[in-house]
Amino acid sequence: MKAVLVLNAGSSSLKFALFPLEPGLAANPALSGQIEGIGATPELSAKEANGTRHHEPVVTHGEQGEQHRDALTHLFRWLAAHNPDLEIVAAGHRVVHGGDRYSAPVKLSEGLLRELDAFVPLAPLHQPHNLRAVRAVSALMPDVPQVACFDTAFHRTQPAVAQAFALPRAISAEGIKRYGFHGLSYDYVARKLPEVIGDKAHGSVVIAHLGNGASMCALRDGKSMASTMGFTAVEGLMMGTRTGSLDPGVMLYLMEQKGMSAKALTNLLYKESGLLGVSGISQDMRTLLASNAPEATEAVELFCYRIARELGSLAAAAGGLDALVFTGGIGEHAAVVREKVAALSGWLGITIDSSANEAGASRIDAADSRVAVAVVPTNEEGMIARYTVELLDL
């Protein structure tokens, strides 16, 4: 089987999928899964298209870089053992940051990798791991062409005003601007949307990608007009462990009055805040929804309130609101979150049908809702496979 391997490498996980190279490229992979717990007790879990599931431990050694390399080596051996006729013809990667220069996927080379290394400080939770996976594939399969698919690329259609900070020109000229992320997800959902909401997909739309990382995007005619994430993936919504937008004065105060270092602040903003920090219980929405603790309820309320606030702002950027779309692990599965956001957004013309919402339907707006409300499962891996095949002309 000739196949495209898709990799989405995170700090402690490596998500993978194999898309058979067939005419029209299958929307669903022959196999998908992840190695989780890299750095602790790594485990591979995978699911075949026919529903067969696999689980096994993974042994890794050494420092972080070597552990990721070991995890990939394990994955390649495992893939070959389970698919004796497998021929990986290309690898497509999620690379979170492509800066200002890349508004489309590109073929990877040594030179490009060095260029992308420069964005590591801008996306510390993602970029180093994304690039490490590319280098590991180069080392293990030097002849396989690789493609970088950027989370930032989809947002390069935004008007300049949506990408600007009110900073002195010299600083802005250095590339300190709003980039936006989760673009692979927005692109996939935007292409799927006409099937779900018809012509409204070409109007003013807001998509809420609510996963571990969470952001929202305003679109007009399927193109990004604005996003809640900015220079880094910490701006905007409250997330699993990230603060989202925070008065910069809080950071100055913590540095000047509390002597907090840049490293400690980075940890605070990226790893100790959000649902985890506010609840003091968990970063996982499922755990919080199942908890009776008032702190868990408060964290969920704040999460939904922030989404509703940003929805008003993005409707302004989109010049109105014809549709609201939920995606990502929370957006797709947490009916309570959708219900709460809708309840706060009645003023925009949003009313949802509670039973459709609880049943997990793809259209959840009530008959008298002016705004269409939809739930569209995202498929970042499928988008990467499609980009890779198109770019390499496979």
Ligand SMILES: Nc1ncnc2c1ncn2[C@@H]1O[C@H](COP(=O)(O)OP(=O)(O)O)[C@@H](O)[C@H]1O
């Ligand atoms: N059935 C569910 N109900 C509520 N939340 C869910 C459900 N399934 C997944 N989630 C939440 O989705 C989030 C993870 O989203 P996902 O998009 O998978 O994350 P990632 O950004 O790591 O890809 C977690 O907070 C998880 O609790």
Ligand SMILES: CC(=O)OP(=O)(O)O
């Ligand atoms: C950009 C970003 O936040 O990604 P993730 O949701 O995978 O953390």
Ligand SMILES: [Mg+2]
């Ligand atoms: Mg995600």
